[in-house]
Amino acid sequence: MIRVAISGAAGRMGRSLIQAVCQYEGITLGAASECPDSPLIGSDAGEIGRVGVLQVPLVDNLDKSKEAFDLIIDFTRPEITLANLVLCRDQGKAMVIGTTGFTQEQRQKITKAAIEIPIVLAPNMSVGVNLCLKLLETAARVLKDEVDIEIIEAHHRHKVDSPSGTALRMGEVVAKTLGRDLNQCAVYGRQGVSGERPRESIGFSSLRAGDIVGEHTVIFAAEGERIEISHKASSRMTFALGAMRASQWVSDKPPGLYDMQDVLGLLKKVN
Numbered sequence: 721m722i723r724v725a726i727s728g729a730a731g732r733m734g735r736s737l738i739q740a741v742c743q744y745e746g747i748t749l750g751a752a753s754e755c756p757d758s759p760l761i762g763s764d765a766g767e768i769g770r771v772g773v774l775q776v777p778l779v780d781n782l783d784k785s786k787e788a789f790d791l792i793i794d795f796t797r798p799e800i801t802l803a804n805l806v807l808c809r810d811q812g813k814a815m816v817i818g819t820t821g822f823t824q825e826q827r828q829k830i831t832k833a834a835i836e837i838p839i840v841l842a843p844n845m846s847v848g849v850n851l852c853l854k855l856l857e858t859a860a861r862v863l864k865d866e867v868d869i870e871i872i873e874a875h876h877r878h879k880v881d882s883p884s885g886t887a888l889r890m891g892e893v894v895a896k897t898l899g900r901d902l903n904q905c906a907v908y909g910r911q912g913v914s915g916e917r918p919r920e921s922i923g924f925s926s927l928r929a930g931d932i933v934g935e936h937t938v939i940f941a942a943e944g945e946r947i948e949i950s951h952k953a954s955s956r957m958t959f960a961l962g963a964m965r966a967s968q969w970v971s972d973k974p975p976g977l978y979d980m981q982d983v984l985g986l987l988k989k990v991n
């Protein structure tokens with residue numbers, strides 16, 4: 721039985737993760753944490769996730785429960801993830817990271833820690849999005865430089881980072897396949913007299929409204945036809961169950977930085 725700790729347990733993803741643990745065979749909830757200021761500290765995680773009492777009280781720091789878990793699942797904010805990363809590295813525990821919005825420097829810290837512990841880091845843990853990443857690779861390979869590429873994403877009004885981690889990953893996959901450097905060709909929104917579109921640019925547009933769970937569309941537009949690859953999440957359980965799959969997969973892996981593509985066995989080229 722793999723004992724997981726959920727960081728940010730009362731958050732949108734935290735609550736779905738508690739529910740997913742209860743649905744998933746071979747995984748149990750060992751610990752759960754929340755913001756030190758939260759009035760929910762001490763409450764039972766099962767009650768927070770509406771799955772009945774689990775006898776796991778929320779702590780303000782997972783260091784306090786370190787004997788109770790083998791792995792941390794973290795869907796929070798970059799600075800919280802990095803604090804948990806130090807704990808996991810010091811304790812030799814694995815990590816599943818779903819948090820997005822890391823800076824280059826923060827990503828390097830994760831890469832460095834992965835020399836010592838196994839880490840799955842993925843901006844989107846749904847099977848559907850990870851399949852879309854393979855489809856995008858194929859589309860870019862076939863369409864080459866003959867199309868304009870635009871990425872549109874929509875999320876709920878509480879989301880703090882943009883573009884979404886998934887949109888950026890989609891851009892990276894397409895840019896890499898076409899031999900472009902995303903740092904050079906990305907265009908984030910347009911306003912005013914922005915000029916004619918250079919063919920090689922990859923455009924990003926972000927929409928924030930209401931309770932949208934997460935929607936991504938990549939448009940490949942040519943003269944006379946347009947291809948769109950879209951994914952629409954209607955429940956956070958799709959991400960949470962992906963995180964369970966990643967937890968089970970990573971629990972017996974050697975140190976290293978892994979992606980959801982590793983977990984799902986999608987790394988081989990699809991034609």
Ligand SMILES: NC(=O)C1=CN([C@@H]2O[C@H](COP(=O)(O)OP(=O)(O)OC[C@H]3O[C@@H](n4cnc5c(N)ncnc54)[C@H](OP(=O)(O)O)[C@@H]3O)[C@@H](O)[C@H]2O)C=CC1
Binds near residue numbers: 959
């Ligand atoms: N990879 C994937 O598949 C997915 C990734 N995400 C990413 O996951 C992240 C979280 O998203 P979401 O659940 O919507 O965000 P939320 O803000 O709902 O959840 C984060 C939680 O962490 C809590 N928190 C704050 N400080 C601490 C602390 N020191 N220790 C423990 N918990 C703390 C927050 O509390 P408080 O609100 O009081 O600050 C909040 O409850 C985002 O980066 C998002 O992009 C989301 C969905 C899928």
Ligand SMILES: O=C(O)C1=N[C@H](C(=O)O)C[C@H](O)C1
Binds near residue numbers: 844885
């Ligand atoms: O913040 C969210 O909600 C989501 N964030 C992830 C991202 O930034 O890509 C994944 C998902 O779309 C939901």
